Structures are given as structure tokens and as C-alpha cells.
Amino acid sequence: MDEVSRESVDRFETTRRGFLKLATGLLTTLVGLMLSIPLVGSLVGPAWRSRKMKWSKVANVDSLPPGQPVSLTFADRIEDVYIQETVLYSAWAVKYSEAKVVVYSPICPHLGCKYNWNPQTEHFECPCHDSVFALDGKVLAGPAPRPLDTLPIKIQNGDLAVVWERFKLGIREKIPA
Numbered sequence: 001m002d003e004v005s006r007e008s009v010d011r012f013e014t015t016r017r018g019f020l021k022l023a024t025g026l027l028t029t030l031v032g033l034m035l036s037i038p039l040v041g042s043l044v045g046p047a048w049r050s051r052k053m054k055w056s057k058v059a060n061v062d063s064l065p066p067g068q069p070v071s072l073t074f075a076d077r078i079e080d081v082y083i084q085e086t087v088l089y090s091a092w093a094v095k096y097s098e099a100k101v102v103v104y105s106p107i108c109p110h111l112g113c114k115y116n117w118n119p120q121t122e123h124f125e126c127p128c129h130d131s132v133f134a135l136d137g138k139v140l141a142g143p144a145p146r147p148l149d150t151l152p153i154k155i156q157n158g159d160l161a162v163v164w165e166r167f168k169l170g171i172r173e174k175i176p177a
Contacts, residue, residue, distance in 0.1 A: 055161040062158060064095035069117045076164060089164045091151060094135060103162050104137055105149040112169045145172045
């Protein structure tokens with residue numbers, strides 16, 4: 001081979017190697033970016049995501065007896081990425097008037113036990129640690145650090161809707177968990 005053709009062959013090889021290096025680097029960077037987007041989204045996303053209140057219809061206000069606690073059970077659909085499940089929740093509702101209904105979480109604010117209504121004493125009573133609550137949720141006895149936790153409600157067209165929430169246990173303040 002003469003000197004000119006050997007030089008053109010070396011230039012072609014160098015250019016081809018350079019192109020392959022560049023193409024490999026670009027493809028690696030592109031794949032890395034594509035894989036990092038979901039990872040960054042899962043780490044940062046929950047901090048920026050606004051929390052929507054999910055209302056569940058639980059009862060018709062007319063069906064609630066005035067001044068008497070009623071145990072309500074309602075279903076809610078929970079979706080977590082690809083997993084969807086139906087969860088049953090319960091709550092206590094007390095109707096004071098057509099416009100005023102209070103709904104209590106069924107979880108004792110002391111340690112998370114389920115309390116019940118005792119019709120003989122007309123109090124909510126926690127069987128585990130002897131906390132006793134009045135109809136309005138105030139602590140009458142026991143180690144409970146705060147009154148019964150109320151749930152957000154709305155009354156629309158005679159229907160009572162509730163947002164299910166959990167609260168931190170064993171502290172004086174009502175703070176969502």
C-alpha cells in the first residue's frame with residue numbers, strides 16, 4: 001500500500017472508533033437518564049404531591065337517631081401503584097341536629113385500642129386501659145391524653161360523608177399519623 005492510501009485508512013479507522021465511542025457514551029447516558037427519572041420521582045414525588053381528601057359516604061343523616069352514638073362501617077378503595085384493595089373502616093357518629101353531626105375515629109387516642117359505647121353508663125369505654133369518654137368525646141377517666149379524635153365530615157344532600165384519617169397515639173396533640 002502506498003503512503004496516501006494507508007493514511008486514509010488510518011483516518012477512517014480513527015473516525016469510526018470515535019463515532020462508536022461517542023454513540024456508546026450517548027446511549028449509556030440516555031439509558032441512565034431514563035432509569036433515573038422514576039427513581040428520582042419516587043423519592044421526591046411524595047413531598048410535592050398534594051394530599052387529596054377522599055370522601056366516603058357513610059350514612060343518610062335522617063337515619064341517625066339524635067343524641068345516640070351509631071357505629072358506622074364503610075368501605076374505601078385504596079390504590080398503591082398497581083395494587084388496589086378495598087378496606088373496611090368503622091367510626092362512631094353522633095347526630096346533634098340536622099346540620100351538626102360529629103364523627104369519631106374508633107381508635108382510642110391512648111394506645112390505639114378499639115373502644116365501644118356502653119348504653120348503661122352512656123359513655124365510650126376502652127376495655128384495654130380503662131379510658132372513659134363522654135358523648136362529646138371528652139376524657140372522663142383513664143390514661144387517654146386527649147379527647148376522642150374527630151374525623152372530617154361534610155353533609156351534602158342529606159348524606160354524611162367522612163374522610164378516614166389516623167392520628168398519632170399517646171400524645172396530647174391531635175396530629176395526623
